Amino acid sequence: MEKDILRKELKVSAIENGTVIDHVPSGSVFQVIKILNLTEYQNQLLIATNLDSQKMGKKGIIKVSNKFFKSDEINKIALFAPSATLIIIRNFEVIEKKKVEVPDYAENIVKCFNPNCITNNEEISTKFTVIDKIDLKLRCHYCEKITARKNIAFR
Amino acid sequence: MKNRSLISINDFTREEHIRILDLAGAFEKLPKQRILEDFVVATLFFEPSTRTRLSFESAATRLGARVIGFTDASSSSVTKGESLRDTILTVSNYCDIIVMRHPREGSARFASEISKIPIINAGDGSNQHPTQTLLDLYSIRKTQGSLDNLNVAFVGDLKYGRTVHSLVQALCNYRTTFHLVSPLELKLPSTVKNSIKERNLEYSQSTDLEEVIPKVDILYMTRIQKERFSDPLDYEKVKYAYILRNSMLAGAKPNLKIMHPLPRVSEITTDVDDNPKAYYFKQALNGVFVRQALLASILGVVE
Numbered sequence: 001m002e003k004d005i006l007r008k009e010l011k012v013s014a015i016e017n018g019t020v021i022d023h024v025p026s027g028s029v030f031q032v033i034k035i036l037n038l039t040e041y042q043n044q045l046l047i048a049t050n051l052d053s054q055k056m057g058k059k060g061i062i063k064v065s066n067k068f069f070k071s072d073e074i075n076k077i078a079l080f081a082p083s084a085t086l087i088i089i090r091n092f093e094v095i096e097k098k099k100v101e102v103p104d105y106a107e108n109i110v111k112c113f114n115p116n117c118i119t120n121n122e123e124i125s126t127k128f129t130v131i132d133k134i135d136l137k138l139r140c141h142y143c144e145k146i147t148a149r150k151n152i153a154f155r
Numbered sequence: 156m157k158n159r160s161l162i163s164i165n166d167f168t169r170e171e172h173i174r175i176l177d178l179a180g181a182f183e184k185l186p187k188q189r190i191l192e193d194f195v196v197a198t199l200f201f202e203p204s205t206r207t208r209l210s211f212e213s214a215a216t217r218l219g220a221r222v223i224g225f226t227d228a229s230s231s232s233v234t235k236g237e238s239l240r241d242t243i244l245t246v247s248n249y250c251d252i253i254v255m256r257h258p259r260e261g262s263a264r265f266a267s268e269i270s271k272i273p274i275i276n277a278g279d280g281s282n283q284h285p286t287q288t289l290l291d292l293y294s295i296r297k298t299q300g301s302l303d304n305l306n307v308a309f310v311g312d313l314k315y316g317r318t319v320h321s322l323v324q325a326l327c328n329y330r331t332t333f334h335l336v337s338p339l340e341l342k343l344p345s346t347v348k349n350s351i352k353e354r355n356l357e358y359s360q361s362t363d364l365e366e367v368i369p370k371v372d373i374l375y376m377t378r379i380q381k382e383r384f385s386d387p388l389d390y391e392k393v394k395y396a397y398i399l400r401n402s403m404l405a406g407a408k409p410n411l412k413i414m415h416p417l418p419r420v421s422e423i424t425t426d427v428d429d430n431p432k433a434y435y436f437k438q439a440l441n442g443v444f445v446r447q448a449l450l451a452s453i454l455g456v457v458e
Contacts, residue, residue, distance in 0.1 A: 112261075
């Protein structure tokens with residue numbers, strides 16, 4: 001058992017200060033990085049995916065050094081990674097653990113599934129109201145059509 | 156309502172809808188008033204719609220306004236590749252209010268966000284056509300004396316018709332009992348039906364037109380569009396299902412009025428036109444008064 005834990009630890013090394021985003025669906029790791037604008041991040045950034053997970057089968061994990069996200073910033077990822085957990089690390093110690101929460105609004109993250117929506121035909125930021133946080137349904141501010149979970153695509 | 160855009164029927168409250176209907180009533184009594192002489196109204200029809208455009212232009216002209224605009228995208232700079240954004244930013248320099256119809260859903264909302272002058276949505280794709288809803292409410296109130304506690308049947312294509320969706324949602328404010336008559340393939344979408352359920356209003360769904368006629372105060376007919384069917388055989392099955400003939404109206408209530416957003420094709424036979432219960436052409440005229448009320452109140456000429 002101890003050996004297993006040790007092995008896991010070695011796969012992604014610990015960070016001193018920052019945020020660990022755990023339980024990210026493997027397929028969404030790179031989307032999460034993009035949404036959080038981490039592609040140009042200048043500090044240490046550790047990314048692992050397709051790790052074995054008891055809960056999820058396969059999971060991804062992202063460790064961001066020296067970064068503490070505001071909740072409206074981090075909650076954007078709930079649209080793609082509703083299972084994600086956030087772990088706040090200070091001095092190698094876990095200070096706080098929490099689940100991401102689906103936000104009330106989503107601005108310029110998701111694409112409207114309606115091909116005839118003006119947002120898919122002009123340069124416009126998309127805006128959605130989340131009308132169902134459990135089944136994940138988003139109402140487009142422009143065309144008023146509802147984009148459901150199975151149709152959600154990243155912009 | 157001064158300087159406010161009208162994009163979606165839900166942008167205005169129930170009280171504001173009533174205010175527009177009252178104002179429309181005043182314009183019906185006195186339709187020619189030169190109260191908009193100082194104003195320029197632009198009608199931008201990126202997609203042709205003769206009826207709606209003429210109705211708006213008639214409303215504006217009868218109030219003395221000058222009308223500029225285009226009647227379809229091919230006679231505008233859209234064909235040169237201009238974006239909607241640039242068209243709106245440019246045209247809004249030339250006029251005091253923009254009436255627009257556009258084939259894409261959400262176009263009018265977007266226009267209202269970038270324009271410094273108010274926008275009236277005259278149809279954005281399959282999404283909203285609020286002035287049609289207001290003229291329908293006006294017609295119902297005028298013929299029935301009130302909007303409350305009426306039995307209203309919607310007949311035909313309830314799935315795709317935005318006119319039906321908006322009017323059902325607006326009538327949910329008035330304790331309406333709904334009778335929904337359509338082929339099984341063209342039933343009212345669940346999102347719209349949910350607005351009826353949320354208000355705990357009564358409704359029935361059936362495929363039989365004749366059975367609902369004696370029960371209702373308003374019979375709202377719609378056209379079944381051939382292009383909505385993937386299988387032409389399915390269309391053949393239902394295309395004659397909902398044809399209203401004068402002989403079917405024998406058992407109707409005396410106050411029944413027949414409405415239709417027009418254009419009509421075959422769903423109401425012409426022998427109904429002479430029946431005093433036929434209201435669809437009067438309904439179209441009411442559109443002019445409602446649009447006069449909207450132009451005058453949004454331009455701030457009346458309160």
